[in-house]
Amino acid sequence: PxxxxxxxxxxxxxxxxxxxxxxxxxxxxxxxxxxxxxxxxxxxxxxxxxxxxxxxxxxxxxxxxxxxxxxxxxxxxxxxxxxxxxxxxxxxxxxxxxxxxxxxxxxxxxxxxxxxxxxxxxxxxxxxxxxxxxGVRRRHAFLPAPLPPVAADPVSISLGDLSRYLSHPVRWFLENRLGIFLQERNREFQDREPIHLDSLEKYQLSRDLLAMHGEGLASPEILLSRWRGEGRVPLGQAAHAVFAEIRDTVRPIVEQVLAYGPGPADRELPPLRREIHLAQDVALHGELHGRYPSGHIYWTNSLLHGKILLPVWLEHLFLSAVAPTDQRCETTVIGRGSDKGTAQVLRFSPVPEAAGVLHDLASLFAEGLNTPLVFFPKSGLAFARAMCNAQGSEQEKIIGACAKAEEEYRGSEFAPGEGEDAY
CATH class of the missing domain: 3.40.50.300 (P-loop containing nucleotide triphosphate hydrolases)
Structure with a gap:
């Protein structure tokens, strides 16, 4: 009843x-x-x-x-x-x-x-x-043995390909070697006016505001009128509430960019294009942007997790290996802090053996063309941070770090983990 x-x-x-x-x-x-x-x-x-x-x-x-x-x-x-x-x-x-x-x-x-x-x-x-x-049926391996090598000629790897590969090795292997795409490329357009923005839409708006170096923080009317015309924010006073939330997220990042970024006398240097011969048959070529005499600077409105820091770290290794004379071999990374309304700043110092580290990563890239590499950037970074901050015996550190990595891999009801990725 x-x-x-x-x-x-x-x-x-x-x-x-x-x-x-x-x-x-x-x-x-x-x-x-x-x-x-x-x-x-x-x-x-x-x-x-x-x-x-x-x-x-x-x-x-x-x-x-x-x-x-x-x-x-x-x-x-x-x-x-x-x-x-x-x-x-x-x-x-x-x-x-x-x-x-x-x-x-x-x-x-x-x-x-x-x-x-x-x-x-x-x-x-x-x-x-x-x-x-x-009895339980035996599962067959997706790839019982590595595929034959692509070519035996000298390999020239671009810095962008190496970065995309290490960010998601399994996806790179499936798409570039096997031609398997598990996600739709075309996103459906919304047929309704936005009333409540999700996390991705707020991230895109804050990224646009951060790209303007905070110029729209003081006078938001021009920026809001453009966003309304693009259909990205609600109409009426609800747009001001959305802008206030995004402003509180971007403002501390802009303050850190102005504090750690280039000074008024520093001008941006032209892009750096170089090629490094890591071994007899392996070369790495790339192009660096955002160069200043004081160093390389990168800022984002996202948390500084593994998929954000990994490409920046590769560019820093490339910068340390090239060692240009017109700038310092230092990199500053600025992102959103874990607490609301805060920012996080990381600084990378020069790496003396950068060429050797890049050679090891290039070897993984060559191996990943034949078989998928089991590597998860977010979970790996969570494991490394837990090992550095943990106290106790070595076994206790490993157990705690594995728990942190598993938590990052599985995710929660509020944030998906790496294990929920289709690849």
Whole structure:
């Protein structure tokens, strides 16, 4: 029966009188009418277990009362002592009346014949039950052995390809070597005006505002009018609320960019294009932007996780290996802090053996063309940070770091993890 939840202004519920209608009593009467209208059989179906963990769920009150009535209407079975309690008699009556069906249609209970009330005529379910009883099927490896090398000629790797590969090695292997694309490239256009922006839409707006070096923070009307024309923010005063939230996120990042960035006298240097011979048959070529005499600077409105820091670290290694004379071999990374309204700043110093590190990464790139590399940037960075900040024995550090990496890999109900990626 339904449970009534009266409104606070319902005077009938506040001052009940004899003869008032009750939805709960109406439902009980409907059940009684269905029982009296039956002639040959009366079947009652209800959900007996939860879908999440399989815990038993009691039936409705009227069903429980029906079982109690049937137990009281028949003689009790005699137990070993000559008499059985009502609880034992009711339990036996419920076991005789209630048929519990398994969750899966291919359960062996439907085909074993142990319970004559459980049967199935599905041939495909019978084959599935037989396969399950015979043992777990052996899973075949997606790639039993590495693929043959692409070419034996000297390899020239671009810095961008190396960065994209290390950011997602499995995706690079599937798309560039096997031609398998698991995600749609074309995103559907929205056919409604935005009312509530999701995290991705807020990120894109804050990225545009950050690209303007905070010029729209003081006078947002021009920027809001452009965003309204593009259909990216709600109409009316709701747009100002969205802008205030984005402004609070971007402002501390802009302040750090002005503090650690180039001074008024510094001018941006032209892009640096170089090629480094890492070995006899391996070369790395790339192009660096955002160069200033004081060093290389990079800022973003995202958290400084593995997929953000990895490309910047590769560019810093390339900068240290080239060692240009017109700028310092230092890199400053500015991003959003973990706390609301804060920013995070990281500074990379020159790496003496940058060419050797790039050679090792290029070797992984060559290996990844033949077989997928198991590497997860976000989880790996979480593991490394936990190892650096942990205290205790080496085993305790490893256990704690593995827990942090697993947490980053699995994610949570608020943020997806790396394990939820289609690749």
């Amino acid at each position: 339904r449970v009534e939840h009266p409104q606070s202004f319902d005077l009938i519920a506040r001052y009940p009188k004899l003869g008032d209608r009750s939805k709960r009593n109406d439902d009980r009467y409907v059940f009684l009418e269905a029982l009296l209208a039956s002639r040959g059989k009366f079947l009652v179906f209800y959900q007996g277990n939860t879908l999440r963990d399989g815990k038993e769920i009691p039936p409705a009150v009227v069903v429980e009362e029906l079982v109690d009535c049937l137990a009281e209407s028949f003689l009790r079975d005699s137990g070993p002592s000559g008499s059985a309690t009502f609880a034992e008699h009711r339990k036996k009556m419920a076991e005789r009346l209630v048929v519990r069906h398994p969750l899966q249609p291919f359960s062996r209970k439907y085909f074993s014949g142990a319970d004559q009330r459980l049967c199935s005529f599905g041939a495909e379910y019978c084959r599935a039950a037989q396969t399950k009883e015979s």
